Amino acid sequence: MTPRSSRLRPLTACVPGSKSITTRALLLAAAANGTSTLWAPLISHDTLTFKKAVGSLGARVENSPGDQFWDVTGTGRGPAGTARVWCADAGTAARFLPPFSAAGVGTFTFDGSEQLRARPLSPLLKAMTELGADVETAVPGRLPLTVHARGLQGGELRVDSSMSSQFLSGLLMAAPLMRHPVRADLRGSVSRPYLDMTLSLMRRFGADVEEPESGVIEVRPGGYQPTALVVEPDASTASYVFAAAAATGHRVTVPGLCGSSIQGDLRFVEALREMGAKVEITDCAVTVTGTGSLRGGFDLEMGDISDTFMTLAAVAPLADAPLTIRGVRHARFKESDRIAAVAQNLRACGIRVDETEDSVTVRPGRPRAARIACRRDHRIAMAFSVLGLAARVPLTLDDPHCVTKTFPGFHREMARLFPDYTVPERR
Known part of the structure; x- marks a missing residue:
């Protein structure tokens, strides 16, 4: 990258x-x-x-x-x-x-x-x-x-x-x-x-x-x-464009988010910083810039920001070493069992994944084309859309429209920001 x-x-x-x-x-x-x-x-x-x-x-x-x-x-x-x-x-x-x-x-x-x-x-x-x-x-x-x-x-x-x-x-x-x-x-x-x-x-x-x-x-x-x-922009939703920037070498700004945000999920950008991205937080915006590579080789506790753990797990195969995300057992009781969904879909992409009751470890690898089982879960669909963009591999979402739960314009916005993004069709 x-x-x-x-x-x-x-x-x-x-x-x-x-x-x-x-x-x-x-x-x-x-x-x-x-x-x-x-x-x-x-x-x-x-x-x-x-x-x-x-x-x-x-x-x-x-x-x-x-x-x-x-x-x-x-x-x-x-x-x-x-x-x-x-x-x-x-x-x-x-x-x-x-x-x-x-x-x-x-x-x-x-x-x-x-x-x-x-x-x-x-x-x-x-x-x-x-x-x-x-x-x-x-x-x-x-x-x-x-x-x-x-x-x-x-x-x-x-x-x-x-x-x-x-x-x-x-x-x-x-x-x-x-x-x-x-x-x-x-x-x-x-x-x-x-x-x-x-x-x-x-x-x-x-x-x-x-x-x-x-x-x-x-x-x-x-x-x-x-x-x-x-109402502030959604920090959980912003995680997808921030992760895409970090994984593709783009520079993306989300105006309206700031250091005084009441949303804990803004801390996701600190995880990207640890992976090597450049992060700028001001009084009126947050900017993430990809630096050309993603680092792994460490553990992250994401229990307090578990709605964003799928985003990080989806780009983790592109890091230079394994990445372990811990403390997310309660994510099994969301719209889907999100730990199981992440593991299943990464394996479908040819990525080695180790799963426990409250954690997932993702190994580096080159993703292959696959059909992503969204499980009617908007966050699974959006997270794996980022992986498809960053890895430049065709990933077919079985339910691309489930993103309407929180971000009806997700696919259009991703295509506007990133020319390589392909708006998926339901298959």
Whole structure:
């Protein structure tokens, strides 16, 4: 991989808004007492599903022309009445909205796709029950579920967050709507940066949140106040253009991301720096420049930024030595078993991979043409698209359109940035 002078011309990537911020802000705005404005929200399958869901729970969401911003008028409390909420494939909807509904009064039924029905909810439902919720399920710990809501008491919050931090985030966001203060121990939770994002946005919407000791959070009743919020570009999504730059010798800038970002996944660029890329972080943008080679021969702990581990694993075959990614066991419980999906697809490309329960080691090698099994997982599709570009090998995605979950324009944007990128067709 030798950079050409033409490749080092600055490229500016158009990365859409953060899904994590958009969905959290939608919920908090729906609970606020007044109208909030969300600027530059992510427009994707998941966020549109979430937007429709909060509307069915009583919030009013109005679009500006071109969806430049959304005005969200909240109820000032939990929802009331009766609603059936379709979550489609959106795990955030299934994990954030039931606690919110339980803080209201009424009967609320949640269901989703077969993929979402297969994802576990037991830790969330157990914690909700301990806080006073009445939850009915057809299959224990799975969708569909019905919440017979009469408010939540509050108190000590105990939830197993070893599979996903979203269980705890959903409960924390409902805490200001409960009758009594909530105390939660975040120590031992996976993906702490996502919990920090949740707490930061709760404070932005006026919640009374304190951390009296490290890892222990106290939330007092009082609800939320409306605010205006600009949604940052999605750092997880930016990982694909950054990795592509590092692996092809390009220079790519994502404006709107900065060192003060509330998104933990921005730390992905530090992994690229360790692999040899040049990284620049300013107050208004992040730039990654490929230097002509990728280094391996070390271990990386990526548990806190596990949504980006597939991106790094996909370009790891191009490094000069093996690369081990650790601490990502909880990635097995996402849209797919992501450790298994990465290993399966790299092996299909002729790459040697060693897999454990919580890690993957990728050996250097020259990838060969292969059919990539996306498993309806947007991040698998995008990660292996980067490998196909960087290795200049035809990789056929069995489901190229699954990227619409978070980045509908992914293939077009990659082709705009990188002339060698071929927009895949479904086969």
